[in-house]
Amino acid sequence: MSADQILDALDPDQREVAQALTGPVCVLAGAGTGKTRAITHRIAYGVSTGVYRPTSVLAVTFTARAAGEMRTRLRELGVGGVQARTFHAAALRQLGFFWPKVVGGAPPRILEHKAPLIADAASRLALSVDRVAVRDLASEVEWAKVSLVPADDYVRATSAVDRPAPAGYDRQTVARLISAYEDAKTERGVIDFEDVLLLLASMLESRRDVAEEVRGQYRHFVVDEYQDVSPLQQFLLEQWLGGREELCVVGDPSQTIYSFTGATPYHLMSFAAAHPGAQVVRLVRDYRSTPQVVGLANRLIAQRGRRGAHALELVAQRPAGPPVTFTAYDDDEAEAAGIAARIGRLVAAGTRPSEIAVLYRTNAQSEAFEQALTTAGTGYLVRGGERFFARREVREALVLLRGAGRAADAETPMPQVVRDVLLSVGWAEQAPAARGAARERWESLQALVALADDLAARHQAGLADLIAELDERAAAQHAPTVEGVTLASLHAAKGLEWDAVFLAGMSEGLMPISLAETEEAVNEERRLLYVGITRAREHLELSYGRARNPGGRASRRRTRFLDGLWPDDGGRSAHARGGRRSTGPALSGAFDQQLFERLRDWRAAVARETDKPAFTVLSDPTLAAIAELRPSSIAQLAQIRGIGPVKLDRFGQSILALVAGGP
Secondary structure (H helix, E strand, O other): OOHHHHHHOOOHHHHHHHHOOOOOEEEEEOOOOOHHHHHHHHHHHHHHOOOOOHHHEEEEEOOHHHHHHHHHHHHHOOOOOOEEEEHHHHHHHHHHHHHHHHOOOOOOEEOOOOHHHHHHHHHHOOOOOOHHHHHHHHHHHHHHHHOOOOHHHHHHHHHHOOOOOHHHOOHHHHHHHHHHHHHHHHHHOEEOHHHHHHHHHHHHHHOHHHHHHHHHHOOEEEEOOHHHOOHHHHHHHHHHHOOOOOEEEEEOHHHOOOHHHOOOOHHHHOHHHHOOOOEEEEEOEEOOOOHHHHHHHHHHHHHHHOOOOOOOOOEEOOOOOOOOEEEEEEEHHHHHHHHHHHHHHHHHOOOOHHHEEEEEOOHHHHHHHHHHHHHHOOOEEEOOOOOHHHOHHHHHHHHHHHHHHHHOOOOOOHHHHHHHHHHHHOOOOOOOOOOOHHHHHHHHHHHHHHHHHHHHHHHOOOHHHHHHHHHHHHHHOOOOOOOOEEEEEOOOOOOOOEEEEEEOOOEOEEOOEOOOOOHHHHHHHHHHHHHHHOOEEEEEEEEEEEEOOOOOOOOOOEOHHHOOOOOOOOOOOOOOOOOOOOOOOOOOOOOOHHHHHHHHHHHHHHHHHHOOOHHHOOOHHHHHHHHHHOOOOHHHHHOOOOOOHHHHHHHHHHHHHHHOOOO
């Protein structure tokens, strides 16, 4: 692409990003606004105009998937040689290169899991720990390291920010455990992932020759998801820069959801102050979601004046879509079954399962949805489970494809070769009817077939190209799409999007989580819900179960975050009312189904005439109450929850006529 073609593919704000090639640049990019498009076109434009050498650019992000996506976009723009990696991958590559020169010998082995050494450190201190305590202590060690808090400063640092010690221990004990953990690592000659960043940053700080070599290589830096940078990552970034200003950062304060791991939006929000003269560009045109989804996201983040100076109000660019749906189920089992049924209807109407996601606050919530989808015969995958390229069938397939690459007939189309090879490891033209392991195996192999078809159609790729693509994806853990409904925690959904999203468990105690006890923790939970909402392109449904188990006490209340947004509460939730139930006539739940359907038809007609969503006329619970109580006067109708003076005046006589059997 020519330089002009690169710019022509962008909207005015994205074009401003692409043309800001020098000096410090801060891009505040809302969800769905095309930030990856903007920064990859910026790099491509810089290369096309001769301002950048491709090999002088280092783009860093937080996930291997995002780095892989960036490399793919750059390749499609005709730009090769740019390094797009995660912080850890970039640091590990440089550390491995310089270690023999600076220290001598091979770099230490990287500890894949902290748990064994945490348990060893606890044993040295005569601490009694179980699996959960080891997990929590390992997380705290990671927080201390990415926050640049050494063991001898842990008590002071955590006291200053009122951070409680984990697993029921006091701060002094945790400080001693951190020290014992570091001793255990040294004795075994291993380092952890945080050490990779710390050792490289220290090497760049203390060795001028190493710093000059790295800074001579990389002259232009791009950092994606800058709101999630930790003090340790910022320290490394500063060593890479060496005081230079050729830095472009991209982020969204409203999507800061990892502060418990040491991430902080401080560096993003203070960027302009730290870099006087920095160009700040805001991307607010949302190309992902419908106006209905964008409107809910905007109202959530602006609720009670919480929209900060850096928060963005998105502007939807897509046509109007279906209204956002809000449902209160009797219990968790009913919620899972109801969502599975709704997914079945979406699939029957043409939505691909891989374009549907069920998102929840904790991983423990996935079991109910796994069971419900299995019962419904709908395929699914749990994000955060076994990695795609670690699956046995995928590893076997890669071995066979490499073998076929040496013996394949050049006249046979690549997709056909792939199909012929995968037949021997369990693939078939038709998916197996049974659920379980056989179907999961087939879906993994089908993802490889679909990738082969896509590469052949878009790039006329051969088998060698497919193998190279798979090797690159495996290195980056950038899995191809598996055809199944995604089940994921809200944290794991960051950076992803689907046509249809179900946000489940929207009740107090889960959203916000009961562990969120400080105001900042609660605000982060609100941002987490914002991230969940903005994952949806078209269909968005929010729900919760009033009880945990069927027949249990309906003690749950929906989340305070939906105050004024949940359509049938008059703007106030049980949380806002101090937990009191609203008053009104007693309801048994048994109502006249025919009258209910007539009321719904009437409501639909009113919605069409007024060009408003149906739920804004009257909610389903209000219609059900009318169909049960069958009011015969305005006074009786006024007692039903959800019918205020305005609706009573506007719709009262029509409703009474319907109840009486009239038109």
